[in-house]
Amino acid sequence: MNRISELSAAIAKHTATIDGYFTSNGLPTPSLEADALWNLPIPDGATDIKQARVAVIEACSELRDLMTGPKELLKFEWTAYVSVKVILRFRLDQSFPVGESTTFEAMSQYSGLSAKQVRRFVKHAILNHRLFQEKSPGVITHSALTAVLASEEIARNAFVVQLDEFWPAGIRVADALEKWPGSEENNETGFSLVNNSSKSLYDILAADPVRNARFGMLFNRPDEPLDLIIENYPWQDFNSVVDVGGSHGAVAIAIAEKFPHMKCIVQDLPETVKEGAARLPVKLEDRVEFMVQDFFTPQRITADVYYLRSILHNWSDKYCIKILQNLVPALKNGSRIIIHERVLPDVDQLAGVDAKPAINLDIGMLQLLNAQQREMHEWPALLQRADHRFQFLGAKKPDGAIRWICEAVWIEGDERRGFPAQ
Structure with missing residues (x-):
């Protein structure tokens, strides 16, 4: 069987699996109408359905590319997001309520653009991005996508x-x-x-x-449930944690609520610390403390665990090494360092659902900050460059997570022999 036939068969097979799941559970099938569900109703536990969904998406993408052909794939869509920017800038998506209809003239009056300009941009957005619908000439309604934009800030x-x-x-x-x-x-x-x-x-x-x-x-929007870090690390084995660059303390608060014996310190810059402390539940004030601390200055607090969530991917190696070295003055033998980050996929993982977002984010960090996402082998190397007393213990990625929990331990002198070699 040739590749296009294989992909066609895979799409048919996995689509039937998903459709059967929706039908047997009385769930609505996917739609781009304005009243459609914003997310597919696939629960976390339905791993086979999630895998089938990923398989359909990947097969459709490859089949589309094969049917397009190499030369045509090289064509650059240089107008691709012009209409989207205009729609957002002039709030055309918010110019009429979801569930109702409008006209180009009404959108013109709302936005200040001419009716001709509105027509051009809306038609472009319908064709290229499924923003809005025009089922009758000149009558515009929301699609599922513009319903989301209009409803969720x-x-x-x-x-x-x-x-x-x-x-x-x-x-x-x-x-x-x-x-x-x-x-x-x-x-x-x-x-x-x-x-x-x-x-x-x-x-x-x-x-x-x-x-x-x-x-x-x-x-500040959540991108994965907090319980993925709370339930997948043995916090119960420790008594204190410093959340380095911990923003408003969401993770520290969750740890304190789950493990009443834990003392949690959230460190960040002054304004963030002020906001976080103001939001802290009164019942946790004796166990969660907010502290002004720049992670480019020496750490002042000795603790069992130092937790860094999506901190190091904002910095190049040169500065990550400085951040890690600034922990050293406070570290005690056996202190743990948790680096909670996305990890770039290995070659054999490039077909996975997490591969493209991680690689795209890697380029994004470069264009914004000269920073990067890292491959797994880069973490122990980076820790060793910071100080040979950092020993990488390993990493795991909980089911359903986008970040890996990478763990290191601070070991002094002959105590290094007490931990597994890396």
């Missing part, structure tokens, strides 16, 4: 940030690499160039409260 904000901030920065990555070859500095990036600035993303955003608030909303 978190999802809408994410789209705005990605198009207004990330996309332009990506266009300048090659220029940044040419201008600053081999740079590990976070102010020598595509983001810096597109903002015509010698400052880093952090400093650029700090000077613009509106943009800064958008970024904050994007990165």
Whole structure:
């Protein structure tokens, strides 16, 4: 059987599995109508259905590419997101309620764009992105996608940030690499160039409260359940944890609630610490403490565990080493360091569902901060570059998680013999 036949058969087989699951459980089949479910109703426990879904998506993608052909695949869609940016900027998605209809003229009056301009952008968005629907000439209704945008500010904000901030920065990555070859500095990036600035993303955003608030909303949204880190590490074996760069303390609070014996300290910059402390439940005030601490300065607190969630992927190796070295003054023999990060897939994992998001994020970190996602073998090497007394113990990725729990231990002198060799 040739490849296109194999893919066709796989699509038919796995689609039938999914459809049978929906039918037998009385669930609605997928739809892009405005009243459709925003997420497919597949519970976490239905691993076979989740695997079938991934198989369909991957097979459809490959089959589409094969049917397109190499030369046509090389065509660049240079107008792809123009209409989306216009729709978001002029809030056309919010110009009429979900469940109702509108006209190009009404959208024109709402936005200030001409009716002709509205028509052009909406038709482009319908064709290229399934934003809106035009089932009758000149009568516009929401699709499932614009229903989400119109109804959920978190999802809408994410789209705005990605198009207004990330996309332009990506266009300048090659220029940044040419201008600053081999740079590990976070102010020598595509983001810096597109903002015509010698400052880093952090400093650029700090000077613009509106943009800064958008970024904050994007990165504060949960991307995986907290119980994946709470239930998959033996917190009960320890008495204290420092959440390094812990923002408003969501993880520390969850640990404190689950393990009443644990003392948790959340460290971050002054404004974040102030906000986090103000939100802390009164019942946890004796066990969760917020502390101002820059992780580029020596650590002041000795604890059993130091937890770094999505911290090191924001920095190049040069600065990650400094962050790790700044833990050293407070470390005691046996202190654990938990690095909770996405990990780039190995070659044999490139077909997995997590591969593309991880690799795309790796490029994203480069264009924004000269930072990176890392492969598994890079973590023990990075720890050793910081200090030979860091010993990598291993890593695991809980089912349903996007991050790996990478664990290291601080070992002094002959005590190193008491831990497994890496």
